[in-house]
Amino acid sequence: MKKYDAVIIGGGIIGSSIAYYLTEAGLKVALIEKKDLASGTSSSCDGNVLIADKQPGFDTELAYCSQQIFDNLSEELNRDFDYTQRGSIYLIESKEEWETAEKFVNKQRENGYSMRMMDYDRVHEDEPLLADDIIGGIEIDSDASIYPMALVYSLAEKAIKNGLHVYNYTEVVDISLNKGKRVKSVRLSNSEKIYCDNVINAAGVWAPLIGKMVGINIPIKPRQGQMLVAEKTFQIGKRKIVEFGYMMAKFGEKDYSRKVHEVIDKNGIAFVFEPTQANNFLIGSSRRFVGYDTRLSLDVMRGLAARAMRFFPVLKDINVIRGYSGLRPYVADHFPIVSAVDSIKGYYIAAGHEGDGIGLAPVTGKIIQNFITDSSWDLSIDKDETISKLSFSRLRD
Amino acid sequence: MKDNVIICRCEEITLGEIKSEIKKGARSVTDIKRRTRAGMGLCQGRSCEILIQRIICEELNLSPEEVYPANDRAPVRPIKFNILGAELNEKV
Numbered sequence: 001m002k003k004y005d006a007v008i009i010g011g012g013i014i015g016s017s018i019a020y021y022l023t024e025a026g027l028k029v030a031l032i033e034k035k036d037l038a039s040g041t042s043s044s045c046d047g048n049v050l051i052a053d054k055q056p057g058f059d060t061e062l063a064y065c066s067q068q069i070f071d072n073l074s075e076e077l078n079r080d081f082d083y084t085q086r087g088s089i090y091l092i093e094s095k096e097e098w099e100t101a102e103k104f105v106n107k108q109r110e111n112g113y114s115m116r117m118m119d120y121d122r123v124h125e126d127e128p129l130l131a132d133d134i135i136g137g138i139e140i141d142s143d144a145s146i147y148p149m150a151l152v153y154s155l156a157e158k159a160i161k162n163g164l165h166v167y168n169y170t171e172v173v174d175i176s177l178n179k180g181k182r183v184k185s186v187r188l189s190n191s192e193k194i195y196c197d198n199v200i201n202a203a204g205v206w207a208p209l210i211g212k213m214v215g216i217n218i219p220i221k222p223r224q225g226q227m228l229v230a231e232k233t234f235q236i237g238k239r240k241i242v243e244f245g246y247m248m249a250k251f252g253e254k255d256y257s258r259k260v261h262e263v264i265d266k267n268g269i270a271f272v273f274e275p276t277q278a279n280n281f282l283i284g285s286s287r288r289f290v291g292y293d294t295r296l297s298l299d300v301m302r303g304l305a306a307r308a309m310r311f312f313p314v315l316k317d318i319n320v321i322r323g324y325s326g327l328r329p330y331v332a333d334h335f336p337i338v339s340a341v342d343s344i345k346g347y348y349i350a351a352g353h354e355g356d357g358i359g360l361a362p363v364t365g366k367i368i369q370n371f372i373t374d375s376s377w378d379l380s381i382d383k384d385e386t387i388s389k390l391s392f393s394r395l396r397d
Numbered sequence: 398m399k400d401n402v403i404i405c406r407c408e409e410i411t412l413g414e415i416k417s418e419i420k421k422g423a424r425s426v427t428d429i430k431r432r433t434r435a436g437m438g439l440c441q442g443r444s445c446e447i448l449i450q451r452i453i454c455e456e457l458n459l460s461p462e463e464v465y466p467a468n469d470r471a472p473v474r475p476i477k478f479n480i481l482g483a484e485l486n487e488k489v
Contacts, residue, residue, distance in 0.1 A: 036422060036423060036424065039428070039431070153421075153432060157421075168424075230478075261485045264485065278408070278437070296471050298471070301472075301481060302484065304482070305479075305485075306482035306484075306486040308482070309482055310486065315479075316479035317478075317479065319477055320472060320477070320481055321439055321472075322471075322472070323470055323472065
């Protein structure tokens with residue numbers, strides 16, 4: 001009879017991070033993944049480790065806490081995952097955006113975060129290939145990028161060294177509870193049955209299916225995001241560059257509208273530029289609710305290209321070599337669910353990070369480690385606030 | 398064939414690197430792509446995809462039908478930003 005302290009369902013960035021932190025704490029852990037590691041959302045995203053796109057308060061504190069852990073991780077893990085702390089820039093197109101941006105920056109600075117407004121000269125000096133009419137920017141120092149797939153393998157490989165058992169190309173068929181409504185065992189598609197004290201649902205956009213196995217309704221919806229990959233080229237931009245309108249698109253600000261083509265507006269397209277360690281760059285981003293459909297929309301691709309040229313006209317003669325799309329696990333209040341489930345002992349959810357899963361993976365792993373082991377709370381965020389803001393019960397009506 | 402032979406020329410990925418990832422659990426061409434970057438370069442796997450499929454078959458003793466090829470994604474050939482986005486780039 002196989003018996004584990006914890007079974008993690010989902011081999012993406014969240015599941016791997018949890019596997020790493022639980023095995024570091026000495027637990028006996030298995031990870032179940034229906035395909036290969038990093039085969040879902042974690043390989044169809046970008047590598048953001050940002051506080052730039054977070055709202056002041058807990059949202060930023062959580063992301064900042066995770067950023068700090070990345071520093072340690074790059075030393076603790078053996079496989080290089082291209083961690084580069086270049087900082088990021090928000091681009092400002094209008095006076096209206098400038099005013100909102102200034103309020104945002106002042107608030108974040110009051111809270112101790114290292115960022116500042118960039119005037120016209122400063123932003124154009126920093127990024128000489130920018131369109132002439134960009135009026136300014138925000139500079140955020142702590143932001144970083146990673147290569148997400150490498151981080152998944154890196155975390156998993158270290159966890160395997162620590163004793164993790166990975167079942168890849170294996171699905172969970174069924175979760176059994178005992179009479180006290182406590183997690184007892186998990187049945188797998190290879191017809192094995194494994195016993196465990198805890199189950200962690202880290203299945204991202206597929207988390208609702210794993211929720212159904214124990215009769216709970218997890219309100220996560222797949223939200224499709226498309227990206228473009230450009231050829232290797234000369235340096236376009238030095239850092240992570242985002243249009244200020246991205247935040248508006250992310251949080252669905254109703255009374256804010258950009259002067260953009262209907263196709264761009266309708267598909268939540270906002271300019272995101274990410275230079276990679278492979279010397280090419282990625283262009284995002286879009287947000288659409290189309291169920292679990294990952295097919296590319298040509299309209300969205302055209303919108304992404306157009307929006308990118310609006311900020312960097314020099315792109316016009318550069319080649320796009322590929323488009324890709326991924327499903328982001330969306331939760332209505334934009335916070336992930338990292339939580340125990342009151343009605344089922346030993347069942348945890350760690351999913352719903354939408355576009356923040358890469359950046360929040362380390363802190364998510366640490367929080368689950370804290371829930372399951374008796375380790376003391378060693379994170380910079382407040383424990384009670386974390387539990388309540390990320391709780392599953394907050395989403396029940 | 399020697400392990401230092403380059404299979405993916407765009408990203409300079411060797412046979413040895415590919416075999417090592419198969420040992421760690423990779424089973425499809427896309428698995429190899431994610432783990433090594435083979436097929437992520439300018440030609441998007443047009444040169445190396447078939448080779449990688451064959452390497453997986455040989456290492457795991459599978460037939461080609463059992464090894465998934467990479468996902469095909471637009472654009473079919475590299476296309477300039479200007480051609481893709483021109484229509485939507487007009488000032489509105």
